[in-house]
Amino acid sequence: MALTLDMGIRIRAPREFVFQHLLTPHHLARWFCNFAQFDPRGPAVGTKFRFGGDYAIAAAEPPGWPCEILSGEVLRSVSFRWPLFGTDTRVDWRAEDAPEGSVLRVTHSGVPREDSTCGRFHDAWRVCLGNLKAVAEARDDSLRPDSSPIGDGTFRLNVVIGASPSKTFNALVDPAIMSKSTGGFSAIIEPRAGGAYEVLGSGEGRASIAEVEPIRKLVLSWPIAGAPTQLRFDLEDKGRDRSGLYLRHEGVPGPAALRLRCRWSDLLMGLKNVMEAGETGFTEPYEAQSRSA
Numbered sequence: 001m002a003l004t005l006d007m008g009i010r011i012r013a014p015r016e017f018v019f020q021h022l023l024t025p026h027h028l029a030r031w032f033c034n035f036a037q038f039d040p041r042g043p044a045v046g047t048k049f050r051f052g053g054d055y056a057i058a059a060a061e062p063p064g065w066p067c068e069i070l071s072g073e074v075l076r077s078v079s080f081r082w083p084l085f086g087t088d089t090r091v092d093w094r095a096e097d098a099p100e101g102s103v104l105r106v107t108h109s110g111v112p113r114e115d116s117t118c119g120r121f122h123d124a125w126r127v128c129l130g131n132l133k134a135v136a137e138a139r140d141d142s143l144r145p146d147s148s149p150i151g152d153g154t155f156r157l158n159v160v161i162g163a164s165p166s167k168t169f170n171a172l173v174d175p176a177i178m179s180k181s182t183g184g185f186s187a188i189i190e191p192r193a194g195g196a197y198e199v200l201g202s203g204e205g206r207a208s209i210a211e212v213e214p215i216r217k218l219v220l221s222w223p224i225a226g227a228p229t230q231l232r233f234d235l236e237d238k239g240r241d242r243s244g245l246y247l248r249h250e251g252v253p254g255p256a257a258l259r260l261r262c263r264w265s266d267l268l269m270g271l272k273n274v275m276e277a278g279e280t281g282f283t284e285p286y287e288a289q290s291r292s293a
Contacts, residue, residue: 002087002293003111005122008103008283009129013136015095015102019075021136022093030141031131032056035064043078045069055144057124058084059117087112103283104132109293117147119262122290126183126282127262130269133281142272143265150257153229157247157261159268162276165235165243169215171275172233181270184285197222200263201286207231224260225253245271 011018021027023043025036034053043049052064065082070090072078077094089110096103106129111121118124124145131141142159161168171177173191178199188198191212197220198206207222210230220231229251236244247268252260270280282289 002109003114003121003290004293005106005108005111005125005290007125007129007289008105009133010098010101010103010279010281010283011133011136012101012277015097016075018102018104018132018136019095021132022078022095027135030135032128033064035062037064043069043072045072049080054147055118057116057118057121057128057145059147082108085112104129105283115259116145118145119259119265122286123259123262123266126266126286126289127269129282130266130273130280133273133277134269137277139276143269145265146261147258150252150254150261153252153254153257154248154250155252155257155261156249157264157268159245159272160238161243161245161272162241163243164241165237166215168243168245168275169218169235171271172218173212177274178267178271181274181280182267182286183270183280183282183289184287199267224256227251227253 021031028036028051033051033056036049036051038049039047046069048066048068050064050066052060052062068081070079070081079090079092082089082091087110089108092107094105096105106125108125114120116124127143127145135141139162140160143157173189175187175189178187178189179185182199185201188196190196193209193212195209196206197209205224207220210221211219216235218233222229222231229249231249234246238244247264249260273280
């Protein structure tokens, strides 16, 4: 059964400026893929282009995924065919004017399966769009979809957030901020040793806080598929009201590891945008962005 992913993101930048990030290789490299190559005459309806790399939504070695531009409107929209895992899928990007800048709407239709090479397609798109928001708003880019193997059940994610370590730590244990960062899930957080910690939605289970050291670290004990796992956040003062947030998750069973890494990448990208811009920017809740065709 094919999936359709449909989401918008608010960006505090003019529509024309945001659109320039959609068809220019050096801009795409900051939010969407490692590399992109367009027709020498430039992108136009009927021309072909390729993109890929290990942090694309679906990883591809050079020369990358062969795509074709199907339609477009100058500085407003572009649609392209993306052959994906033996199926022709379609991506529509549309930039719209908004009171405080613009909204980029993305529809990816005909997706043949839920999981890409890095985790869920849904989460991977959110990570990319969160990056686009940060880049277009003249802030730092950050996490990307990651298709590298997780052989030992341990993965790490590092992000620099434009807020002090004390503010970032307080956000990690604040249910309201974490709910805002997840895209609509109601976070359950009891900020004490032995307290509950649930931020990824009911399907991912509930952790308990094993250790808490304000401003410095938070350690969770989290049973996943019958296996005991440990998730740890460490914080570092980067100066100038910036903090390094380092996540390490150990003992994750193989089938769950890629999905969890991608889901946490989305959540941390959302937290970064909430702390720096006051919002993730998404125009609809997480659960409303994916549907079966």
